[in-house]
Amino acid sequence: MNERFFVKDLDDKGFFVARDGSILNELFHPEKENLPLSFSIAYGMVEPKSATKPHRLNQPEIYLFLHGQGVFRTDADRFYPIKAYSLVYVPAGCLQWVENPAEEPLSFLCIVSPPWKAEWENEENL
Template sequence: MSFKELNEVETIQGNEGTIIRQLFHPHNTLDGIRYSIAHFTLNEGKKSTKHKLKSSEVYYFLKGNGIIHVDNTSFKVKSGSVIYVPPMSPQHVENTGSENLEFLCIVDPAWKQDDEFIIK
């Protein structure tokens, strides 16, 4: 079993104005899970880098307002919104609200840097 408090998890500063907290990942979980889950904070007026992953992703939005762009479709998101993103789908998230946009991202199989492709 593994237990964590969000505010005690080390933060990683993303290039695009995101603060990332890797909650559970096979490399930091004793139970040997195959997925990863991270908490993201996207600052007001910022957007994440357009990218695609070899893995599938589920985004669950906790706070704020924004837009998630997947393939050629855009969805308005707010607290309680959830979206499944198939593998290799170009995507990015945009904070359109007046506060930070917070969300969880579950990646299965777990996120690996070699499996992520930045789109310019």
């Protein structure tokens, strides 16, 4: 077997503000880590009393919320309360955004397949 283990710590150097306004840190991305993965996984955060911009990806996403509570919105009329350990599946092309009305950050893991690419976040998707 020619596979290798890979361990990575979440640190301050990898954080960036995504175009939707969330704070992200890509944990495992096959192109950046040279790993044989069909998905990418990122740690994300929405600051207290804020929200991400409505956006859509052409790929499905899965969110696992780790800390905090808020609201996951999929269009103007539908919303889902979320808290730590809530899981959300977002179909490809679905309008989505996250609201954090709380006094503490809302954190999550986001899995995208195929792996996320920055160019997917263009003006027509925000």
